[in-house]
Amino acid sequence: MKEVKISLIGYGIVGHGVVEVLNKKRNILKGLGLDLTLISVTDHTGTILDDKGIDADKILSEKTLANVATSGMKGKEVIEAIDSELVIEVTPTNIVHGQPGLDHMESALSGGKHVVTSNKGPLVVAFNHLKKLAVDNDVMLKFEATVGGTMPLISLAERTLIGNTIYGIKGIFNGTCNYILTRMAEESIPYLHALSEAQDMGIAEVDPSYDVEGVDTAGKVVILANALFDMSIKYSDVSVIGITGITPEALSLAKKRGYVVKLIGDVPALTVRPTLVPAGSPINVSGTLNSAAISTDLSGTITVTGLGAGSIETASAILSDIISIYMTKPIDFYF
Amino acid sequence: MKEVKISLIGYGIVGHGVVEVLNKKRNILKGLGLDLTLISVTDHTGTILDDKGIDADKILSEKTLANVATSGMKGKEVIEAIDSELVIEVTPTNIVHGQPGLDHMESALSGGKHVVTSNKGPLVVAFNHLKKLAVDNDVMLKFEATVGGTMPLISLAERTLIGNTIYGIKGIFNGTCNYILTRMAEESIPYLHALSEAQDMGIAEVDPSYDVEGVDTAGKVVILANALFDMSIKYSDVSVIGITGITPEALSLAKKRGYVVKLIGDVPALTVRPTLVPAGSPINVSGTLNSAAISTDLSGTITVTGLGAGSIETASAILSDIISIYMTKPIDFYF
Numbered sequence: 001m002k003e004v005k006i007s008l009i010g011y012g013i014v015g016h017g018v019v020e021v022l023n024k025k026r027n028i029l030k031g032l033g034l035d036l037t038l039i040s041v042t043d044h045t046g047t048i049l050d051d052k053g054i055d056a057d058k059i060l061s062e063k064t065l066a067n068v069a070t071s072g073m074k075g076k077e078v079i080e081a082i083d084s085e086l087v088i089e090v091t092p093t094n095i096v097h098g099q100p101g102l103d104h105m106e107s108a109l110s111g112g113k114h115v116v117t118s119n120k121g122p123l124v125v126a127f128n129h130l131k132k133l134a135v136d137n138d139v140m141l142k143f144e145a146t147v148g149g150t151m152p153l154i155s156l157a158e159r160t161l162i163g164n165t166i167y168g169i170k171g172i173f174n175g176t177c178n179y180i181l182t183r184m185a186e187e188s189i190p191y192l193h194a195l196s197e198a199q200d201m202g203i204a205e206v207d208p209s210y211d212v213e214g215v216d217t218a219g220k221v222v223i224l225a226n227a228l229f230d231m232s233i234k235y236s237d238v239s240v241i242g243i244t245g246i247t248p249e250a251l252s253l254a255k256k257r258g259y260v261v262k263l264i265g266d267v268p269a270l271t272v273r274p275t276l277v278p279a280g281s282p283i284n285v286s287g288t289l290n291s292a293a294i295s296t297d298l299s300g301t302i303t304v305t306g307l308g309a310g311s312i313e314t315a316s317a318i319l320s321d322i323i324s325i326y327m328t329k330p331i332d333f334y335f
Numbered sequence: 336m337k338e339v340k341i342s343l344i345g346y347g348i349v350g351h352g353v354v355e356v357l358n359k360k361r362n363i364l365k366g367l368g369l370d371l372t373l374i375s376v377t378d379h380t381g382t383i384l385d386d387k388g389i390d391a392d393k394i395l396s397e398k399t400l401a402n403v404a405t406s407g408m409k410g411k412e413v414i415e416a417i418d419s420e421l422v423i424e425v426t427p428t429n430i431v432h433g434q435p436g437l438d439h440m441e442s443a444l445s446g447g448k449h450v451v452t453s454n455k456g457p458l459v460v461a462f463n464h465l466k467k468l469a470v471d472n473d474v475m476l477k478f479e480a481t482v483g484g485t486m487p488l489i490s491l492a493e494r495t496l497i498g499n500t501i502y503g504i505k506g507i508f509n510g511t512c513n514y515i516l517t518r519m520a521e522e523s524i525p526y527l528h529a530l531s532e533a534q535d536m537g538i539a540e541v542d543p544s545y546d547v548e549g550v551d552t553a554g555k556v557v558i559l560a561n562a563l564f565d566m567s568i569k570y571s572d573v574s575v576i577g578i579t580g581i582t583p584e585a586l587s588l589a590k591k592r593g594y595v596v597k598l599i600g601d602v603p604a605l606t607v608r609p610t611l612v613p614a615g616s617p618i619n620v621s622g623t624l625n626s627a628a629i630s631t632d633l634s635g636t637i638t639v640t641g642l643g644a645g646s647i648e649t650a651s652a653i654l655s656d657i658i659s660i661y662m663t664k665p666i667d668f669y670f
């Protein structure tokens with residue numbers, strides 16, 4: 001049995017999902033030989049610590065840790081002080097400066113701890129720096145949950161298609177935009193009307209610009225380019241056009257000609273823009289679904305679709321990353 | 336560097352693809368630490384042997400091995416006599432008795448050799464028997480290429496989604512049927528007309544019954560049920576209806592109501608039948624594409640689509656399986 005002590009940094013929607021999933025799957029994971037114990041959870045109010053394992057029932061009903069924190073330690077202090085071998089980083093994302101996640105990841109990797117994250121910001125700002133830290137300290141940096149949520153895109157490209165040369169990846173990487181475009185096309189309603197509906201349903205934020213201006217999608221393009229195409233690009237290298245200028249008339253004209261309009265991120269083209277997609281294309285998915293088409297030399301084009309967001313779904317991608325750390329070996333390592 | 340000597344049994348379309356792909360990817364694989372050497376290739380005419388590695392250029396232009404065979408040995412003799420640690424089994428499939436592949440796989444697994452295959456027959460007839468042989472002899476039986484060709488369904492379900500409970504898998508597992516149904520819907524042509532077109536294009540066999548009666552799809556349902564759902568079922572446990580009774584009128588009626596008709600295999604329902612699928616569903620793919628929707632407890636529904644067949648594409652799935660043998664470890668094995 002491999003015992004792994006874990007620190008969770010960040011206790012928002014995804015953090016709650018992580019606690020729930022680790023708790024729910026504890027016995028199944030033990031059956032696989034993996035005993036995962038969450039020994040600390042931290043948010044902006046403080047930290048709850050228990051070396052025997054945090055009681056999920058005790059904290060899941062709490063929106064923040066304010067009422068249950070046993071220590072005032074913040075993220076970086078916890079990472080440096082606590083004897084965990086793996087850090088799950090799920091603090092709020094900031095793709096301009098990457099903080100506070102960037103500090104957390106640097107501390108963890110430098111300290112020889114694996115990092116698993118859904119936090120795009122630090123990877124957009126400093127992917128190659130973080131990757132080098134991981135390699136230098138002989139630990140893993142895993143980030144499936146940063147792109148396409150539950151859609152196993154990184155794992156597919158890095159592991160399953162490992163013998164292939166990947167020519168490119170195109171896809172729908174933002175569920176909010178896809179929902180708005182889907183509703184505009186279905187009901188022939190203007191952008192602002194569909195946005196307002198999405199906001200009412202909690203699918204779009206009160207300030208939707210991060211999604212609808214294409215910023216979120218562009219961040220994912222940066223991560224994919226650096227992680228899967230050995231590029232070394234910044235956010236500003238991506239050419240970005242969002243969906244705010246799309247009219248129902250444009251969608252209806254496209255439909256007449258057998259197309260839909262989707263916000264497509266493209267690597268290695270490094271573009272994000274509303275794009276005509278043939279209606280019959282596998283990447284044409286509707287509602288909040290995400291999709292990605294991976295074009296390869298041997299396997300043709302493989303397309304994967306799934307939910308782009310959600311507390312449990314994102315936590316599931318994080319869990320999958322954790323398991324892969326302990327199930328994947330470099331081929332020549334054990335021979 | 337891990338050196339792996341490989342015997343290839345079967346030298347039809349897929350076998351040619353395997354030789355081509357192993358040759359093409361040799362240096363990339365060495366970069367991963369994996370030195371794959373094909374030391375024998377066998378078909379019904381005999382065997383070509385070279386312990387230093389078969390010269391791909393010498394045999395790729397040959398339709399059979401008749402002109403280049405250096406030995407009269409057949410599959411089982413080769414497996415028993417040759418010092419390979421991995422056998423690629425790609426002989427013609429027979430889902431009634433599984434031969435000759437079943438004998439080949441039994442010999443290889445019993446002799447402590449890994450088996451990687453695209454051959455459905457032996458797995459449909461004797462999956463649990465073969466799986467037990469593999470476990471008893473501490474080797475791997477890998478069969479991604481048997482279901483959905485290049486679509487990484489088994490790997491997704493077994494590895495990437497390992498923390499998930501899989502509720503079910505529904506999909507389009509036969510490219511020939513999908514092509515026929517797609518053309519019938521597009522052009523409002525009768526079944527026999529579309530079949531004839533598919534035959535002209537080499538997409539359907541002269542005797543198409545294996546595909547159009549649902550036999551091939553049902554075989555894949557058997558493999559998925561036994562491999563991913565711990566079932567122990569036979570071909571006769573699957574309820575099968577093919578596509579020969581579908582009319583263009585039915586397709587056109589479905590279309591009016593926002594549906595398409597696809598031949599869907601369903602596990603664990605153990606059914607194969609023409610099914611109404613919402614036009615916007617991610618499993619609605621056209622032409623010869625395959626698709627599969629995996630519904631899970633944590634990740635929602637993940638859908639994957641890709642080419643269901645093809646020489647290089649199938650060989651790519653075989654290569655992916657080979658790599659995974661040497662890159663995947665049981666979690667508790669090394670601790």
